Amino acid sequence: WPSIYVGIDVIVNQETLPHLDKVSAPSLLDLLVSLGTHDAQFHVLDLGSIFGYQPGTMIYLAGKLLHHSVPKWEKGERIALA
Numbered sequence: 776w777p778s779i780y781v782g783i784d785v786i787v788n789q790e791t792l793p794h795l796d797k798v799s800a801p802s803l804l805d806l807l808v809s810l811g812t813h814d815a816q817f818h819v820l821d822l823g824s825i826f827g828y829q830p831g832t833m834i835y836l837a838g839k840l841l842h843h844s845v846p847k848w849e850k851g852e853r854i855a856l857a
Contacts, residue, residue, distance in 0.1 A: 786855040791845040793820055796838030805838040805857065813851035818844045 782798075799805050809815070809832040817828040820842040826834070828845060836843060845855070 784855075784857045786853075786857060788853055790847045791843075791855075793818070793842045793844040795840070795842055799837075799839040801837065801839045803837075804835040807834045807836060808832075808856040809834075810854040810856070811852040813848050813853040815845050815848035815853055818846065820844065 796805060807817075809817075809828050809830055811830050813828075813830065815828045817826045817832075817834060818824070819826070819836070822841065826832075828834075845853075
């Protein structure tokens with residue numbers, strides 16, 4: 776199907792260390808979708824911000840420009856589409 780995205784990553788039950796997205800275009804936003812039963816948080820280090828990342832959360836982010844991570848969470852299963 777036609778899409779502005781080059782690919783989709785499926786991340787299951789993995790902590791995401793602080794990083795920049797290498798493949799993303801700096802002028803576009805990446806879409807992140809949180810699924811599962813977890814209680815994780817989404818960190819944007821360059822902004823000094825922490826966001827709730829409960830299942831059903833969708834985040835648009837300039838991933839090539841802003842360092843971001845999802846540290847270890849306490850309970851539940853985490854599935855992320857990025």
